[in-house]
Amino acid sequence: MNPQKSTKNASKIFKTVKRSTYRQKKDENQELERKIANLAIQLEPKEVISDNPLIIEREREKEERNSIWT
Numbered sequence: 001m002n003p004q005k006s007t008k009n010a011s012k013i014f015k016t017v018k019r020s021t022y023r024q025k026k027d028e029n030q031e032l033e034r035k036i037a038n039l040a041i042q043l044e045p046k047e048v049i050s051d052n053p054l055i056i057e058r059e060r061e062k063e064e065r066n067s068i069w070t
Contacts, residue, residue, distance in 0.1 A: 034058075 037054035041062065 033054055037052060037058045040052065040055050041058050
């Protein structure tokens with residue numbers, strides 16, 4: 001087997017795994033951020049205005065869902 005080709009293939013595999021691991025971690029982090037935002041909405045008094053855009057977005061979605069049913 002050609003050592004140069006073998007190294008090139010190994011490099012491609014490594015980059016693919018690295019990229020996929022990065023995406024997986026990014027997705028996990030986004031999911032955790034969503035869960036934190038949902039918990040913060042449940043714990044936060046209505047008078048407190050949060051600077052966290054995820055919390056604001058979740059609160060808006062929650063209000064939209066509630067307005068549909070009323």
